Amino acid sequence: MASYISRRGLIKTFGLAAGALVLAACGGSGASVPQAAVAPVTLELGSKGDGLAFDKTELSAAAGAKITVKFKNNASAASGNKHNFVLVKPADATAVAADGIAAGEASGYLKADDKRVIAHTKLLAAGESGEVTFDAPAAGAYEYMCSFPGHNVVMKGTLIIK
Ligand SMILES: [Cu+2]
Structure with a gap:
C-alpha cells in the first residue's frame, strides 16, 4: 500500500512538471511575447x-520591452523652465500633478512613492538631461507629462x- 501511494505521488509530480513545460512552450508561440525575447528600446525626448x-507627442514601444527614456530639457537658461518626464495612466494624470504641486519643488513636484507613477525622471533645470529605465507596462495608451x-x-x- 505504501509503495502504491509513493508511485502515485511520483506520477503526479511528473505530470505537473510536464504541464508547466507545455505552458511555457505555449507562451513562446502565443500572442504575448516572453520578456526575454523583446529587445530593449531607448526613446529620446x-x-x-x-x-x-x-518635442514628440507620441512614443511607442513593445509590451515586455525594457524602456529607457532619455529626456533633455531644451529650455534656455534665460527662460529657466524646469521640466520632468512623468508616465501615468491617463486617468491618473490630473491627480498625480495636483499631488505633485502639493509636494513641492524639493520633491520634484511628485508625491513621495506615488504608486500611480509608472516611471519618471527627476526635475531637470534648463539645459539638463535625465533618463529613466523601466519595464513597459501592459499594452495600452499611457500619458507622459511634466508635473x-x-x-x-x-x-x-x-x-x-x-
Ligand atoms: Cu515642465
Whole structure:
C-alpha cells in the first residue's frame, strides 16, 4: 500500500512538471511575447525649446520591452523652465500633478512613492538631461507629462504600448 501511494505521488509530480513545460512552450508561440525575447528600446525626448511642450507627442514601444527614456530639457537658461518626464495612466494624470504641486519643488513636484507613477525622471533645470529605465507596462495608451505646476495641462504626450 505504501509503495502504491509513493508511485502515485511520483506520477503526479511528473505530470505537473510536464504541464508547466507545455505552458511555457505555449507562451513562446502565443500572442504575448516572453520578456526575454523583446529587445530593449531607448526613446529620446526633449522639451520643445522654451515652450511648455514635448518635442514628440507620441512614443511607442513593445509590451515586455525594457524602456529607457532619455529626456533633455531644451529650455534656455534665460527662460529657466524646469521640466520632468512623468508616465501615468491617463486617468491618473490630473491627480498625480495636483499631488505633485502639493509636494513641492524639493520633491520634484511628485508625491513621495506615488504608486500611480509608472516611471519618471527627476526635475531637470534648463539645459539638463535625465533618463529613466523601466519595464513597459501592459499594452495600452499611457500619458507622459511634466508635473511642474501648470505644465501638465499642455505639456503631455501619449506612450503607446503595443
Ligand atoms: Cu515642465
